Every structure is written in C-alpha cells, then in structure tokens.
Amino acid sequence: MKIVLQNLTKxxxxxxxxxxxxxxxxxxxxxxxxxxxxxxxxxxxxCGKSTTLYMISGLQKPTGGQIFFGEDDVTSLSPENxxxxxxxxxxxxxxxxxxxxxxxxxLQNLKGADKLDxxxxxxxxxxxxxxxxxxxxxxxxxxxxxxxQQQRVxxxxxxxxxxxxxxLDEPLSNLDARLRLQTREEIRRIQxxxxxxxxxxxxxxEEAMSISDVIVVMKLGVxxxxxxxxxxxxxxxxxxxxxxxxxxxxxxxxxxxxxxKLYINGEAVLDVPGVADRDVFAAIRPEGxxxxxxxxxxxxxxxxxxxxxxxxxxxKNEAMLTPTIRSIVDxxxxxxxxxxxxxxxxxxxxxxxxxSQTEERIxxxxxxxxxTGI
Amino acid sequence: MADKxxxxxHEKDMQKVTAMQKVTKILVQFLLYAFLIVxxxxxxxxxxxxxxxxxxxxxEYRLPVPTLFPQEIMWGNYLEAFTAANLGKLFMNTVxxxxxxxxxSLVVTVLSAFAFARLxxxxxxxxxxxxxxxxxxxxxxxxITNYVTVTKFGWLDSYTVLxxxxxxxxxxxxxxxxxxxxxxxxxxxxxKVDGTTDLKYLWKVxxxxxxxxxxxxxxxxxxxxWNSYVWPRLVTSTDDYRLITNGLxxxxxxxxxxxxxxxxxxxxxxVSIPLFLVFIFLRKYIMKxxxxxxxxx
Amino acid sequence: MKNFLQKIKFxxxxxxxxxLPAVVLLLIFTVWPIFNTLRMAFWNGYGLFKELGGELTxxxxxxxxxxxxxxxxxxxxxxxxxxxxxxxxxxxTILALVIAVCLNAIKPFQRFLQxxxxxxxxxxxxxxxxxxxxxxxxxxxxxxxxxxxxxxxILGVFGMDPVNWINAGSSYxxxxxxxxVYIVWNALPFKILILLGGLQSVNKQYYDAAKIDSTPxxxxxTKITVPLLSPMIAYVVITGFIGGFKEYSSIVGIFGDDMxxxxxxxxxxxxxxxxxxxxxxxxxxxxxxxxxxxxIIFVVTMINMYVSKKKTxx
Numbered sequence: 001m002k003i004v005l006q007n008l009t010k011x012x013x014x015x016x017x018x019x020x021x022x023x024x025x026x027x028x029x030x031x032x033x034x035x036x037x038x039x040x041x042x043x044x045x046x047c048g049k050s051t052t053l054y055m056i057s058g059l060q061k062p063t064g065g066q067i068f069f070g071e072d073d074v075t076s077l078s079p080e081n082x083x084x085x086x087x088x089x090x091x092x093x094x095x096x097x098x099x100x101x102x103x104x105x106x107l108q109n110l111k112g113a114d115k116l117d118x119x120x121x122x123x124x125x126x127x128x129x130x131x132x133x134x135x136x137x138x139x140x141x142x143x144x145x146x147x148x149q150q151q152r153v154x155x156x157x158x159x160x161x162x163x164x165x166x167x168l169d170e171p172l173s174n175l176d177a178r179l180r181l182q183t184r185e186e187i188r189r190i191q192x193x194x195x196x197x198x199x200x201x202x203x204x205x206e207e208a209m210s211i212s213d214v215i216v217v218m219k220l221g222v223x224x225x226x227x228x229x230x231x232x233x234x235x236x237x238x239x240x241x242x243x244x245x246x247x248x249x250x251x252x253x254x255x256x257x258x259x260x261k262l263y264i265n266g267e268a269v270l271d272v273p274g275v276a277d278r279d280v281f282a283a284i285r286p287e288g289x290x291x292x293x294x295x296x297x298x299x300x301x302x303x304x305x306x307x308x309x310x311x312x313x314x315x316k317n318e319a320m321l322t323p324t325i326r327s328i329v330d331x332x333x334x335x336x337x338x339x340x341x342x343x344x345x346x347x348x349x350x351x352x353x354x355x356s357q358t359e360e361r362i363x364x365x366x367x368x369x370x371x372t373g374i
Numbered sequence: 375m376a377d378k379x380x381x382x383x384h385e386k387d388m389q390k391v392t393a394m395q396k397v398t399k400i401l402v403q404f405l406l407y408a409f410l411i412v413x414x415x416x417x418x419x420x421x422x423x424x425x426x427x428x429x430x431x432x433x434e435y436r437l438p439v440p441t442l443f444p445q446e447i448m449w450g451n452y453l454e455a456f457t458a459a460n461l462g463k464l465f466m467n468t469v470x471x472x473x474x475x476x477x478x479s480l481v482v483t484v485l486s487a488f489a490f491a492r493l494x495x496x497x498x499x500x501x502x503x504x505x506x507x508x509x510x511x512x513x514x515x516x517x518i519t520n521y522v523t524v525t526k527f528g529w530l531d532s533y534t535v536l537x538x539x540x541x542x543x544x545x546x547x548x549x550x551x552x553x554x555x556x557x558x559x560x561x562x563x564x565x566k567v568d569g570t571t572d573l574k575y576l577w578k579v580x581x582x583x584x585x586x587x588x589x590x591x592x593x594x595x596x597x598x599x600w601n602s603y604v605w606p607r608l609v610t611s612t613d614d615y616r617l618i619t620n621g622l623x624x625x626x627x628x629x630x631x632x633x634x635x636x637x638x639x640x641x642x643x644x645v646s647i648p649l650f651l652v653f654i655f656l657r658k659y660i661m662k663x664x665x666x667x668x669x670x671x
Numbered sequence: 672m673k674n675f676l677q678k679i680k681f682x683x684x685x686x687x688x689x690x691l692p693a694v695v696l697l698l699i700f701t702v703w704p705i706f707n708t709l710r711m712a713f714w715n716g717y718g719l720f721k722e723l724g725g726e727l728t729x730x731x732x733x734x735x736x737x738x739x740x741x742x743x744x745x746x747x748x749x750x751x752x753x754x755x756x757x758x759x760x761x762x763x764t765i766l767a768l769v770i771a772v773c774l775n776a777i778k779p780f781q782r783f784l785q786x787x788x789x790x791x792x793x794x795x796x797x798x799x800x801x802x803x804x805x806x807x808x809x810x811x812x813x814x815x816x817x818x819x820x821x822x823x824x825i826l827g828v829f830g831m832d833p834v835n836w837i838n839a840g841s842s843y844x845x846x847x848x849x850x851x852v853y854i855v856w857n858a859l860p861f862k863i864l865i866l867l868g869g870l871q872s873v874n875k876q877y878y879d880a881a882k883i884d885s886t887p888x889x890x891x892x893t894k895i896t897v898p899l900l901s902p903m904i905a906y907v908v909i910t911g912f913i914g915g916f917k918e919y920s921s922i923v924g925i926f927g928d929d930m931x932x933x934x935x936x937x938x939x940x941x942x943x944x945x946x947x948x949x950x951x952x953x954x955x956x957x958x959x960x961x962x963x964x965x966x967i968i969f970v971v972t973m974i975n976m977y978v979s980k981k982k983t984x985x
Contacts, residue, residue: 059879072388080885081391092876096898105894106884161884402888406773407780413770414787417856421790423821424802436810436818486693495686508701512917512968514945515961518711518954519704542696572685601795603920604946607928619797623923635805642798653793661789665864 001070001164001197003033003056008065010051010221025051027221029065033199033214038191040208040229041201043218044244049201052218053167056199058082069164082165085158085196089170091150093142099153100138103128106161114161128160131190148179155187159194166191168200172207184211205245209233217241234349235367239359242283242352248312248328252321255282255353262353265319269296270346272353272363279356281321288350289313289327291335295343299325304337311335315342424646428452428639435636448636455641460613464621465644467533471617472599475537476592483546483591488576490547491554492562502551505544521608535609536617546591553584590663593656600649618645708958712736717955735959745960747937748944754847755940756915759854764908766855767862772896774863775870785867792860800924803853807836807925837925846926846938854921858914862907869903870896905979909972916968919943941967 008029014021026048033039041049054060056067058079066075074082085106093102103125107116116124129135132152142150151171158166171187172180188211191198202208208215209229217224217232217240225237236242242250253264257275261268264282289297291313299315302324306312313335315325327344329335335342353363427435428451429444456462489495490502520539529535557580565575581588599617606617613621622641653660687694711717715734739745774785791799810818823833835841836849877899881891897904919942926938939947941964948957 057883059882074388076392076395077388078395079879079882081395084883086880086883088876088880090874090876092874092880094877094880094895094898096901105886109885109887109890111885157880157884403777406777410770410773410777410784413766414784417788417791417859420799420802420806420856423806424799427805438818440818440821440824482692482696485689489686489689493682493686493689495683498686501690505697508697508705510969511705512913512961512965514917514942515708515958515965516701516704518945518949518957518961519707520700521949522707522954523699523703538696539700542693542701544697544701547693597793601797603797603923608946608949619795622795622801623797623927635808635810638801639805642801645795645798649793649795650790653790657786657789660793661864664792664861665868 002035003165003197003199004066004068005029005031005033005052005056006066006068008052008055008067009063010048010055010060011063024221026055026062029221029223031216031223031226033197036195036197037213038188038211039197039199040212040215041199041218042205042208042215042244043203043224045203046220047218048221049203049216049218050169051221053169053199053201056165057084057086057167059086083161083163084165084167085161085163087151087154087158087166087168087171089173091142091154091174093150093153093157095142098139098141099129099134099145100125102142102153103156103160106157110161124160125156128156131159131193132156132186147174147176148183151175151179151183152186155190159190159196162194163196166194166196166198168198170201170203172202172204180207187211206247209245217244219244235364236283236352237361239281239283239354242354246285248286248326249322250283250285250352251325251327253282253284253317253319254321254356255280255319257353262351264297265317267297270348270351272365275353275363280362281354281356281359283352283354284346285350286312286326286328288347289329289344290347291327291329291333292343292345295345297344297346299342299344301335301337301339301342304335306331313342421646424639424643427636428643430636432634432636451636451640452644454634454637455644458637459621459641461618461621461641461644463613464616464618467615468600468618471533471536472596474533475541475599476595478537479541479543479546479595480588480592482542483550484576484581484588486542486547487550487554488572488580490551492559492572506548509544509548517605517608524609529609531610531612531615533615536606536615540605543595546595549591550584550587553587554580557583586659586662589656589659593652593660594663597649597652597660600645708961711955712958712962714955717958735955736963739956739959739963744939745941745944745963748939748941751847751938752916752918752940755850755854755918756912758847758851759858760908760911760915762851763855763858763862764904764911767859767866767907768897768900768904770859771863771866771870772892774867785863788863789860791857792864794857796857796920797924799857800853800921803849803856804837804925807849809833809835809838843937849925850922850938853925854915854918857921858911862911865907866900866903869900873899901979905975909975909979912971912975913968916964916971917942919946 008026009024010026012023012025014023029048029052041052043049051060055062058074058077058081062075066073068074069082094105097105104121107121107124110116126135126138129138132155134149134152134156137145137149137153142153145153151174155168155171158168168187172183175183184207187198187200200208200212212229214226215229215232216226219240225232225241227235232241233245236245239252243252255262255264256277256279257263257272258277260271260273260275262270262272262280262282297317299317302314302316304311304313309331310328311331311333313327313329315327317325348365349367352361354360355362426442426444429447429449430441431444431446431448434441434445490498524530524535524539529538561579562575565579570578601619602617603619603623606615607620610616610620622645712735713731713733715730715732717735770788774781774788777784806820806822808820809823810820819827819833820836822836823831827833834845836845873896877895878891881895886894918940922938922940922943941960945957945960945964948954948960
C-alpha cells in the first residue's frame with residue numbers, strides 16, 4: 001500500500017509558558033512512499049524525522065496536512081485503527097511477558113474479520129519468530145535477552161499481525177557495530193520477504209544508504225531531497241545533502257567562478273561553462289581526485305594512509321572549509337610520502353558547485369537537475 | 375506471507391470509525407471525570423459536614439432532615455469549644471512539645487546521619503544494620519517498657535515525658551544518611567584539605583544540600599506531635615501537659631446523654647485547620663516525605 | 672606513623688561523640704524495651720506481683736501467654752483486627768488503584784484532584800473519627816421525630832431504611848461497616864499517592880505500543896498497567912497489612928476510648944488490648960500480647976513478601 005503525505009506540518013507549542021515561541025518540527029512535508037518499498041527517513045537529530053514517523057503511526061496528530069494510506073485519508077484516525085506496526089527505538093517490549101506472550105499480544109487484540117483462533121495465533125507467532133530467527137527463545141523474558149535479540153522480538157511483535165505499514169524508529173541505534181551490520185541486512189531481507197511497505201528513521205546515512213529503496217533527507221523539518229540512495233549521493237541538490245551523505249565526507253572549499261572556470265585557491269581547476277562569475281562553495285567527493293604531477297589543483301601533503309585496495313591521501317589547502325582534504329585513490333597511483341605538495345586533476349561529475357548564499361546547487365555539468373520529490 | 379495482510383478499511387467504514395473514535399474519547403473522558411468527581415465529593419464530604427455542623431445551633435442540627443447549610447451561623451460554638459475542652463492550653467502545650475521535639479530530633483538525626491555517612495569507625499555497618507532491624511518492631515512493643523521506665527524516672531506529667539522518649543527516629547536517620555551519601559565525598563575531602571572543621575562543613579554544605587529532606591522530616595515530626603494520642607494519654611493526667619487530641623476526645627465523651635455535637639465539631643475544626651494550612655503551603659514536601667516513609671505522622 | 676594512629680583513634684572517638692545522643696536514647700527507649708518486653712512476657716504474672724508489692728521471684732514460663740490467649744478477651748480483639756484488615760486492605764487497594772489510573776488518564780484538574788484525594792492524610796484520626804461518628808449518629812430520640820443523621824438521610828434518597836449504625840443497640844456488623852468506611856477513607860490517600868507515583872514512572876512507550884496494537888482499555892489495565900505496577904501494589908498491600916494489624920485510633924475516634932457506644936470491648940483491637948492491659952498494670956500480659964502481635968505481623972509480612980516476589984518477577 002502506498003502512503004501519501006500531503007503538506008504535513010507539526011508545530012509543538014513552546015515548553016516555556018511565558019514565551020509564545022513555537023517549535024516547527026515538520027514543515028509542509030509532501031511526498032509519496034511507493035507500495036512495498038523500504039524507505040529511510042534520514043537527517044541529523046531534530047530534523048523532524050521521528051515526528052514524521054509518529055504522525056504516520058497516529059501517535060502524534062499533525063497540525064496541518066493529510067496522510068493517505070492508499071486512497072484512504074487516515075489523518076484523523078487514531079493509531080488503534082490504522083493497522084500499522086511500530087518498532088520503538090528502545091523496543092518497548094513488555095518486561096513482564098515472555099517473548100511468546102509479547103509476540104502473541106497484538107494478535108489477541110485483533111477484531112472482526114482479522115480475528116484468529118488460538119492455534120492460528122500460535123502458528124502466526126511462531127512464523128514471525130522464525131522469520132527473525134528467535135523461535136528458540138520463546139519462553140525467555142526480555143531482560144534475559146541481548147540487545148540484538150530484543151530488537152528481533154520487537155520486529156516480530158510489529159510484524160506478527162501483518163500490518164499494512166511497518167514503521168521502525170532508529171531500529172539499530174542500540175546495537176553494537178557488528179550487530180548493526182547484521183541486523184540491517186535482516187531488516188532488508190524481512191522486508192523483501194513480507195513485501196510490507198516499511199519506513200524507518202535513522203541519523204546514520206550509511207545505514208539508510210545501504211538498505212533503503214528510497215531515502216528522504218530532512219533538515220529542520222523540511223525535506224531536502226528524495227530519491228534512490230545512489231542518485232541522491234551522485235546528484236545532491238544542496239550543500240547540506242552533499243555534506244550529509246558519504247563516508248568519508250565530501251571536501252568543501254571556498255571557491256569562485258570567473259570566465260566559465262572554477263577557481264580554488266587561485267587555481268583554475270575545472271571548466272564550468274555557462275555559470276556567471278560569483279563566489280561559490282565547491283564540494284569534491286573523496287573519490288573525485290586523480291593524482292597527477294601536472295594536475296590543476298595543488299595541495300600541501302599531510303599524510304598518506306594505505307588501506308590495501310585504496311590509498312587515502314590527507315592534505316591541506318588554504319581554501320578548504322573542512323579540517324583536512326581527504327581523497328581516496330586507487331593504490332596503483334604512487335604518491336611520494338615525503339613530497340611537500342601533491343597535485344590533482346578532478347573528475348567533473350564528483351565536483352558539486354553551490355551558490356555561496358543559498359547553498360543551492362548551481363551547476364550540473366552533464367547531469368540533469370535532480371528532482372526533490374518522487 | 376503477503377496474503378495474510380491485515381484487512382484494509384473502506385471509505386464508508388472509515389468515516390464511521392472516525393466518528394466512533396470521537397464519541398468514545400469524549401465518553402471515556404466524561405466517565406473518568408464523573409467517577410473522580412463523585413469520589414472526590416465522598417472524600418471531602420466529612421470535612422464539609424464538620425464545618426457546617428460546627429456553625430449550626432443544636433436545634434437545627436437535630437432536624438429530621440439535615441440542612442446542607444446552616445440557617446443561622448453560630449460562631450459562639452467555637453468560643454464554647456475553647457472553654458469546654460480547654461483548647462487554648464492544650465493548643466499551647468502541643469505547639470511547645472512539637473517545636474522542641476522537632477528541633478532536638480533534627481539535631482540528633484543530623485549528627486548521627488553524618489557519622490554514618492561520612493565518618494569511619496569500628497562497627498559502623500553492624501550498628502547501622504542493628505538500627506534498621508529495630509524498624510521492623512511495632513511501636514507498641516516499646517511503649518510498654520517505656521511507660522514503666524518513665525514512671526521510674528518520675529517523668530509522668532511533664533513536658534520531658536512527651537518529648538524525650540521518641541526523639542530518635544531510626545527512619546529519619548536512614549533517610550538523611552542516604553541523602554548525605556549522595557553528596558560527593560570529594561566535597562568533604564576538599565573541605566578537609568582547606569582545613570574546614572566537620573561541623574562547619576556539615577552546616578555549610580551538607581545541611582543546605584539536604585534541606586528538602588530536613589523540611590519533610592520537620593513537617594512529619596510536627597504532624598506527629600499534633601496527632602499523637604496514645605502516649606500522651608498514657609503519661610499525662612492533667613490539662614497542664616495534655617495534648618490537643620486528648621482533650622478533644624475526652625472533653626466530649628465525659629458528657630452524658632445528648633452531646634452538643636455542633637460544639638464538638640467546632641473543636642474538631644479548630645484542631646484540623648492548622649493541618650490543612652500546613653498542607654496547603656507545604657504540600658510538595660509532605661507528599662515527598664510520605665511517599666518515602668509510608669508512615670502516618 | 673604515630674601521628675597517623677592517633678588520627679585514627681581520634682576519628683573513632685569523634686564518630687561516637689556525634690552518635691552519643693542517638694545511641695543513649697536508643698539504648699534506653701529502644702534496646703532496653705526489646706529485652707524488657709521479652710523478660711516481662713516470660714516472667715509469670717509480672718504485673719500482678721508488682722501490684723501487690725510482693726517480693727519479686729523470677730519464675731520463667733509462658734503463663735502470661737496462656738492467660739492472654741485463654742481468658743483475656745484477646746481472641747475477640749484478634750478476630751476484630753483480622754476482620755478489619757481483611758476487609759479494608761483489598762477494598763482500599765482496589766479503589767486506590769482505580770482512582771490512580773483514572774487520575775493518570777486526565778489532564779485538566781489532575782493536580783487539583785490529586786490534592787483533594789490526599790486531604791484525608793493530613794488529618795487527625797481522632798478528630799475526623801468524631802466527624803464520622805456525627806455523620807452516622809442518630810440524634811434526637813427525645814423529640815417528636817428522630818434525626819437519623821446525614822448518612823441515613825443520604826441512603827434514604829436511594830430508598831434505604833435508616834440503620835442504627837453506632838448508637839446503643841447497634842449490631843456488630845453495622846459497627847464494622849462504619850469502621851471499614853472510615854479506615855478505607857483514611858487509607859486511600861497514601862495508596863493513591865504511591866500508585867500514582869508508580870504509574871507516572873511507567874515508560875509511556877508501553878502504552879504507545881499497546882495503542883499501536885489496538886489493545887482495548889480493559890486489557891491495557893489488566894495486562895499492562897497492573898503487572899507493571901505490581902511492585903507498588905505489593906508495597907501498599909504490605910504496608911496496608913502492617914497498618915491494619917496496628918489499627919486502634921480510628922476506633923477510638925468513632926467509639927471513644929472505652930468503646931462505650933456498644934459496651935464492653937467487643938470492638939477492641941490487638942493494640943487496644945495491649946494498652947488496656949498496660950493501663951491495668953498487667954505489664955506481663957501486655958508484653959505477651961505485644962510479642963504475639965509482632966509475631967503475627969512478621970509472619971503476615973513474610974507471606975506477603977513471598978507471594979509478591981512470585982507475582983512481580985521482572
């Protein structure tokens with residue numbers, strides 16, 4: 001089932017009673033989540049992604065705008081009647097119930113056409129448990145489980161009633177690094193197997209990029225860009241999106257355009273035909289550098305980190321706005337570690353140019369301007 | 375698995391559900407408030423009855439169908455209550471006993487709590503455990519021997535007998551010790567390095583930091599004095615030393631036949647009002663103290 | 672090194688100075704009574720000897736206990752105490768639980784109502800006992816028409832005949848009913864305070880999760896609220912039992928010291944019995960009764976703790 005958010009807005013009244021300042025958590029959000037996809041809501045903390053998720057679940061009421069499940073307007077429907085599954089950040093497993101009781105709980109509440117008999121319930125619970133591979137832990141209490149196991153129970157509990165929409169709030173934030181990798185693959189697998197439209201919230205761009213069909217990048221309650229992870233990475237619409245996606249992060253420079261050429265630190269590094277003369281920010285992906293003795297861009301070499309397949313060249317430059325310039329190049333390129341300077345040529349499609357005032361993208365090269373919605 | 379997806383709702387159902395949802399919500403809120411208001415009325419009714427009865431004359435009080443508000447307000451009942459139950463003297467006694475025993479109790483409690491929280495001495499933990507163990511024993515068990523003891527001391531009919539025997543409360547020591555322990559030890563060590571004496575440290579740092587608990591203890595102790603009944607009744611026999619609660623019950627049970635209930639209610643109101651005033655102004659401390667202690671008074 | 676040892680010695684000495692007032696008072700008024708109560712309880716006929724001014728010869732035995740259990744009206748007191756406890760603890764706990772849950776579910780006036788429900792706590796149980804006495808009392812038999820008291824009048828609105836609750840000739844069960852109402856009224860504030868505090872500390876996400884799963888209200892209450900609150904419920908039940916076994920002043924409040932309204936001591940409780948023996952200079956019997964009371968409270972508390980441990984395991 002597809003989900004449509006239309007001009008969705010959430011304003012929280014000020015906590016301080018004296019001032020009438022309101023906090024706009026989500027502002028005029030409009031986008032469509034296609035049926036059966038895994039969607040990642042991505043952004044730094046305070047960007048309104050969790051609020052958006054809770055509005056979709058019904059636990060929070062929007063101040064304005066509408067939410068559609070399929071063709072149905074569910075905006076004023078309470079969470080009880082929405083048929084969604086929600087995995088909380090801290091799992092919210094009932095501490096006094098066993099794993100089995102926790103998973104059975106939502107089934108025992110089903111009414112009307114969805115009502116099940118006892119055996120079917122047990123079967124369904126077991127099926128959900130098997131899906132997340134915890135069917136051997138059914139009689140344990142949540143306090144006897146590890147974080148990763150609790151996480152799986154929470155997913156099983158949300159999945160067992162086969163909701164029309166599955167929502168996950170920072171599902172991996174409480175897990176250690178190894179479990180994180182493993183669990184995110186499982187979320188992907190489970191979503192594929194069930195085909196349930198799934199939305200998850202995260203502040204970790206790598207997590208969102210690696211498993212989502214579509215990512216929605218948000219900042220201060222406003223959607224910045226929506227698209228397939230690779231598209232958004234390759235073609236960011238503004239400086240914020242460019243900086244937010246990618247590890248290591250993009251390198252940002254103070255630059256200017258003069259006579260159709262991009263100048264960084266006084267060197268003409270790239271042709272940018274058709275751009276009027278002005279001050280800009282230039283963002284270069286780490287993989288956008290090609291070491292070349294006769295390269296156009298000169299940087300002061302700091303160190304070289306060999307990582308096997310790749311080499312990471314750390315350098316400095318007067319125009320840089322990030323602490324260092326980090327470029328990742330193929331290990332075949334030989335750069336002398338004792339050299340004072342290093343010179344690069346740039347891959348045009350890895351260089352993004354943004355207006356210095358609006359921070360919006362102003363030059364797209366041979367790419368077409370990306371759409372902000374889908 | 376996809377075939378088992380939850381059923382979706384149709385447009386028509388949805389409007390119905392949305393409407394139902396609103397009705398249920400309003401109905402539930404209505405029932406909640408209705409229940410709470412009825413219960414609240416039951417809770418406050420005795421207070422209401424106490425006050426209006428204290429202002430009625432005897433004839434009106436005895437009407438077959440009681441009036442819910444006095445037809446003629448009889449302030450005179452209060453004057454009569456003061457003389458009949460000797461409330462003035464008993465009131466002063468109670469205030470005196472309450473203040474003195476609270477101050478002394480605070481001093482003893484603070485000193486012991488400090489010793490248990492900050493000083494090192496042999497047998498500290500054993501002593502503390504022994505003190506906690508005495509908290510399990512019902513107070514009546516102590517009362518018997520204490521009665522014998524104070525009789526031997528010749529303390530009957532004195533302020534001393536009302537103040538001294540129950541000055542130390544293990545519970546208060548425990549409460550304050552826990553509070554003191556939460557204050558970082560570094561502060562104490564820093565003070566020692568600066569050459570601050572223990573008493574000065576106690577006065578300048580520990581006491582200000584545990585003020586909320588000390589206030590709770592003060593209020594509970596004062597309320598204890600105000601409400602104590604059994605012990606003062608046992609050890610005092612004249613109005614010179616009796617406390618207010620004793621006067622209350624005894625003054626009016628002596629009367630034979632038809633008691634003058636409005637005057638009685640006036641006396642009860644006089645005794646209750648200081649408690650209400652304390653409650654209104656210090657609610658926060660009382661509720662905090664009570665939720666920790668689970669004791670009355 | 673010598674200096675250091677001196678310092679340790681001084682610290683020891685200092686700690687005891689701080690503890691001196693508390694320790695002296697506790698030795699006299701807490702520690703000695705524990706031993707003395709045992710001594711008096713097992714010293715056959717302790718009070719009687721003293722009263723006669725006779726030479727005290729120590730005779731160890733359980734005569735006092737035998738007398739208390741056999742002839743002293745103690746069994747009546749025990750029965751009354753048990754009855755009141757068994758009636759009031761469940762009623763007040765359930766009522767307090769329902770009120771606390773309702774209070775927790777409202778927003779406007781929550782603080783105000785919470786304050787109202789706490790009011791009975793800050794009262795003098797003798798004084799308000801007298802108010803309850805007045806409310807249940809039948810006055811004015813002598814006049815043309817008796818005034819049955821406000822409670823009977825209110826019940827009359829619902830079609831009930833007037834009941835002789837506490838006046839001369841009233842029945843035992845009518846007396847017990849009045850006491851139950853008063854004790855429950857008195858016990859509610861503390862229980863509501865504790866349970867509401869517990870409810871407010873329950874993680875709200877459990878309720879959100881229940882909402883997402885379309886859990887009916889009653890099921891939320893029985894399957895989530897009550898189990899999550901079980902440690903608090905156990906706490907109020909245990910303290911309720913302890914308080915119930917020590918019930919005394921509420922009865923004095925309504926019926927007076929000598930329980931005169933109904934005559935004799937048919938309404939007396941265990942604590943009342945102890946004081947009565949003490950007043951009659953039967954310290955030995957009072958001590959024996961106090962020890963029995965302690966034993967009962969101890970056993971009941973242990974049972975409570977055992978049961979609650981089995982029921983509140985998470």
